[in-house]
Amino acid sequence: MLKKIRIFFWVLVVLIALMQVWNEYQALQWHKPLHVALYPVNADASSEVKTYIAALQEKDFEVLEQYFSREARRYQLPLPRPIVFHLGPSITEIPPAPPALNSNRLEIILWSLKFRWFAWQHKPGVGVPIDIKLYLLYHDAKNHTRLLHSTALQKGQIGRVNLFAARDQHAGNTVVIAHELLHTLSATDKYDLNTNAPLLPQGYAEPYMQPLYPQKIAEIMAGKIPLSPDRARMARNLDETIIGRPTSREIGWAK
Secondary structure: HHHHHHHHHHHHHHHHHHHHHHHHHHOOOOOEEEEEEEEEEEEOOHHHHHHHHHHHHHHHHHHHHHHHHHHHOOOOOOOOEEEEEEOOOEOOOOOOOOOOOOOOHHHHHHHHHHHHHHHHHOOOOOOOOOEEEEEEEEEOOOOOOOOOOOEEOOOOEEEEEEOOHHHHHHHHHHHHHHHHHHHOOOOOEEEOOOOOEEEEOOEOOOOOOOOOOOOOOOOOOOEEEEEOOOEEEEEOOOOOOOOOHHHHHHHOOOO
């Protein structure tokens, strides 16, 4: 009997894994819009952040839908609204933090499993079936000048996004949200992981522009506008970014 239970367990695990792979494959076929749930989290457990989250509305994130619709038109995607965002209720628990950059493979795998288990437990309904879940960890801007890197997983299509709880930071927050969302759709970073500088050519919005500098806009998966060979600035809002062709290929928008 114990042997049969073990076999049943592993068959179930394999079936779940296959179903997840199939769902991820289907998402990149773009036959229908993808629905994204945004779950705010009070990462500081502060009253200021609580007040900020309480004031958030779904219309605050319409700029993200407009951005993906605009970029989809550039690649002639036959979906006028490829990604739809839904603001879900606030989550009281904080998703497990990713391991340090020098962590071994086992630590990374264990964190990935913990995060996916967390997402399975924390997915309150938003009125429609959800394809992607992003947990928006808001921090008090008065107490933080910089935030840790955000993280997202294609396996499970979930993201842990560090943001500032300040209205004047909302435009910058949307750049981070869009970047992490694209990670869940298999897009890769287009910047040097050691220096954070955009990689040439894939991290440049206009890699063949003459003269090359200064660039006018950022590739979303690099996040910065190159101003000279050794200087770049963060994109302030989504209007200062585009989805470059290498990223468009990764997410299934271009061949």
